[in-house]
Amino acid sequence: MREEDKAGIRELPLFREVSSETFQGLMAASYSQVFPPKLDLFGQGDRADFLHILIEGGVALHAQWNGRDAVMTLLRPVSSFILAACIRDMPYLMSARTLERSTIVMIPAVDLRAAIRRDGDLAAAVMFELAGSYRSMVRQSKNLKLRTARERLAAWLLAQAHRQGRVNSFLLPVEKRDLASYLGMTPESLSRALGGLKSDGIALDGARVIITDWNRLAAVAAYDPLIDKLIDKWGEDT
């Protein structure tokens, strides 16, 4: 594993406060791997053998039922994923696939659980992380239940612009079909919803979105700190 990858992982809230002994131990047991685009990493129902950490690229967590499929989460580096399944030693509830060529570090779940038992600081970090993950899912459910597709899109566009440093113009970081599914709509509906927002503060150029009127767009989204987590590019809560 590359040293710079380790450094990135070390920055995660999950490992920031942990002893270097624990951290190095885990890293020694782990391995790094590069995956091509659109590759299935694992499927829902599989045994949770590894905590995954996305170092480079992009990953979608999605779920299927009865022939239907929905993207649940879109991940960008550096992020850990499926921690909860590893902790409970239960099958994954979601499938994972790469969006593009991605570097992923895999920490064996058994080693992780052992480290947690030994190191109280790590246990505390995991606890804190899981509490945060739970709250993120609550936000997402609220988003889904309380907003219409159009409103969810407007909110996502604002959050995205924010994340990239409050820019007025940005490229969509994922294919529109994946974004559509993540937002709980079809690609066709996303296309139309984007078109519909042209009269509410955005302009379009292929995969580029230009925000022409923040206020109008924000009015559609009706930003709410109890649903939307605006993170600026330095990762600060705002």
Next chain:
Amino acid sequence: MREEDKAGIRELPLFREVSSETFQGLMAASYSQVFPPKLDLFGQGDRADFLHILIEGGVALHAQWNGRDAVMTLLRPVSSFILAACIRDMPYLMSARTLERSTIVMIPAVDLRAAIRRDGDLAAAVMFELAGSYRSMVRQSKNLKLRTARERLAAWLLAQAHRQGRVNSFLLPVEKRDLASYLGMTPESLSRALGGLKSDGIALDGARVIITDWNRLAAVAAYDPLIDKLIDKWGEDT
């Protein structure tokens, strides 16, 4: 606080494995209170000052945005709620109100956090609990994204019958309006959806639901262990 209430709390996964010292300490700092029906316990955005434990009665966690409101979770005794907000020391993302006359124990969040810092077993239990809560929310989101209203209703009816001991007939444990909102539909739609399921294995008598054909109903719900958590009345995973 009544001794039997303490006993019930002691049975929770959260406190089952914890030293009696830690447990008694927390109980000493807590207090029990009885609330009338339909009373707001707290609102979303409030400071998370207490871990709540429902001892008797029923509670709905719900959320509001832009004038709309949706029930997020329906709780039955004995259950703790809003653990994550207490752990992160952040505002509640949901509001809570009693469904009926309810007994609730409130553990001050500061004391809880202090106890967690002192007692590794408690920390481990909290971690495990939060991982489970996260997974429950994932299941709920999958349910919401992948199933139609009718399918969600069928699945809920099956889960409910299961929970009450695989009975063929049961009373709805909450008002239909709350159930409707929980399932992500309007009361009118719930009423019609229930009517529509009459041809798929159920019969109705007011608030009583009679399952006349488990197979037909199960076919509509398309039960999936990665979405539906069937719990029998002894609380065992099945």
Next chain:
DNA sequence: ATCATTGATTGATCTACATCAAACATGGTT
């Protein structure tokens, strides 16, 4: 450059569910 593949858009139509409005139960009060 040309072709093939995959994803995005547009248009026509359909449908699940919401909304609005009125009648209908239900349970508790006086």
Next chain:
DNA sequence: AACCATGTTTGATGTAGATCAATCAATGAT
């Protein structure tokens, strides 16, 4: 018992978003 408040059901209608189908644009392979 008669009353009122609150919740439920039914009916008529509206609409957000899905589906189906075709065209269009982008990307990569030969």
